[in-house]
Amino acid sequence: MPVSNGILAWWIAGPAIGLCVVALYALANRHLGVTGAYGQLVRLLSRSRPDEPWRLWFLGGLLGGAAVAGVVLGFPQRGTAFGVLGSRVPLGVLVPLLLLGGVAMGFGARWAGGCTSGNGLTGCSARSAGGMGATMMFMVAAVVATAAMRLLVSL
Amino acid sequence: MRRRDAVYVAVGLCFGFMLLASGLARYDVIHRMLRFEDWDPYLIMASSIGTAMPLLWLLERRGWVTPFGGALSLKRLALESRRIYGGMVFGVGWAITGACPGTVSAMIGGGCVLGLAILGGVFLGLRAHMAMEEAQTGRAVVARAQARPEPAVAQGAGAGS
Numbered sequence: 001m002p003v004s005n006g007i008l009a010w011w012i013a014g015p016a017i018g019l020c021v022v023a024l025y026a027l028a029n030r031h032l033g034v035t036g037a038y039g040q041l042v043r044l045l046s047r048s049r050p051d052e053p054w055r056l057w058f059l060g061g062l063l064g065g066a067a068v069a070g071v072v073l074g075f076p077q078r079g080t081a082f083g084v085l086g087s088r089v090p091l092g093v094l095v096p097l098l099l100l101g102g103v104a105m106g107f108g109a110r111w112a113g114g115c116t117s118g119n120g121l122t123g124c125s126a127r128s129a130g131g132m133g134a135t136m137m138f139m140v141a142a143v144v145a146t147a148a149m150r151l152l153v154s155l
Numbered sequence: 156m157r158r159r160d161a162v163y164v165a166v167g168l169c170f171g172f173m174l175l176a177s178g179l180a181r182y183d184v185i186h187r188m189l190r191f192e193d194w195d196p197y198l199i200m201a202s203s204i205g206t207a208m209p210l211l212w213l214l215e216r217r218g219w220v221t222p223f224g225g226a227l228s229l230k231r232l233a234l235e236s237r238r239i240y241g242g243m244v245f246g247v248g249w250a251i252t253g254a255c256p257g258t259v260s261a262m263i264g265g266g267c268v269l270g271l272a273i274l275g276g277v278f279l280g281l282r283a284h285m286a287m288e289e290a291q292t293g294r295a296v297v298a299r300a301q302a303r304p305e306p307a308v309a310q311g312a313g314a315g316s
Contacts, residue, residue: 007176007177007178008178010177010195010196010202011198011202013173013177013179013199014177014198014203015206017170017173017203018202018204018205018207018210019206019207020169020170021211022206022207022214023162023169025211025214026214026227027166027221027224028222028223029221029223029225029226029227030224031229031230034255034257034260035256038256038281039281042282054159055163057163057164057167058164058166058167058170059260060164061163061165061168061169061171062167062168062174062257062260063171063261063263063264064167064171064264065167065169065170065172065173065174065175065261065264066171066172066174066175066180067171067264068168069172069173069261069265070264070265072176073175075175075265075266075267076181077180077181077266077267078265078266079266079267080268080269082182082267082269084182084186085186085253086182086269094269095269098252098269098273098276099273099275100251101247102248102252102274102275102276102279102280103277103283104244104245104247104248104251104276105245105248105252105255105276105280106276106278106280106281106283107241107244107245107248107280107284108248109245109256109277109280110241110280110281110284110285111240111241111244111245111284112237112240112241112242113237114232115255115257116249116255116258117255117257120200121200121203121204121207122207123232124204125203125207125208126211126231127208127212127229128230128231129231129233130232130235130238131232133234133238133239134232134239134241136242137243137246138246138249140243141243141244141245141246141247141250142189142247142250143189143191143250145246146186146189146250150190155186
């Protein structure tokens with residue numbers, strides 16, 4: 001398979017990811033999305049039963065599949081390595097920064113009703129107007145925020 | 156484990172493998188994407204949607220009945236203001252961390268310990284939004300009750316509770 005720097009070519013990864021969306025809908029009528037699985041974990045942590053247990057099976061598979069890919073192809077972001085951001089920002093700043101970014105992601109994803117997978121990938125594929133709108137907004141916001149980050153952290 | 160659960164695990168395995176293998180779970184790849192220096196992530200987005208969209212359209216048009224979940228019905232969200240505001244907040248988090256909810260788990264699976272900090276933040280953010288929503292619906296219930304004067308008998312009965 002065409003791999004460079006441990007990264008599979010986009011023209012294999014892209015259609016394969018699309019087929020995951022189709023498989024989940026065609027076999028089980030489920031809308032592929034990841035944030036919902038974390039909602040199920042939150043329910044578990046607050047001692048209520050998961051109302052969509054399928055999401056937990058899916059998340060378990062996701063973790064396992066990524067672990068396999070990491071072993072087969074290698075992954076440079078192991079341990080406390082975090083790419084160029086990790087090399088520019090000391091760990092004592094990086095951890096709270098990542099936590100803060102995570103809070104924005106969790107809050108925003110639940111507000112918007114989905115994340116990059118549920119709204120971006122699957123929502124757009126299902127021709128969901130809300131999914132497409134959210135996707136446009138998070139793309140624009142991310143590009144603007146990245147430009148701001150470059151000024152702040154000189155990335 | 157039921158057969159349908161095996162489907163969820165199998166699709167999850169493939170999805171997780173591809174998220175890490177494609178490079179989408181790397182900070183540098185997402186950061187360069189959002190600086191328009193790496194176009195491969197856009198090509199992945201376009202080709203994945205380009206693969207799934209016509210196939211879902213075809214299945215929907217043919218009235219496909221799924222083996223494990225009844226008749227196919229694609230979930231579509233209405234375009235409301237919450238998609239706009241939520242999407243904006245989400246995009247900022249995505250830009251800071253170079254990760255999204257899916258790739259956080261992929262990077263943790265790949266051995267990224269710092270991914271746990273992002274995941275912890277995602278949980279806090281989800282909880283915060285749930286709490287806000289509960290407070291809002293609570294206020295809405297109170298406001299409705301106040302707007303609609305109750306009969307005197309019911310009011311007397313309700314005072315004790």
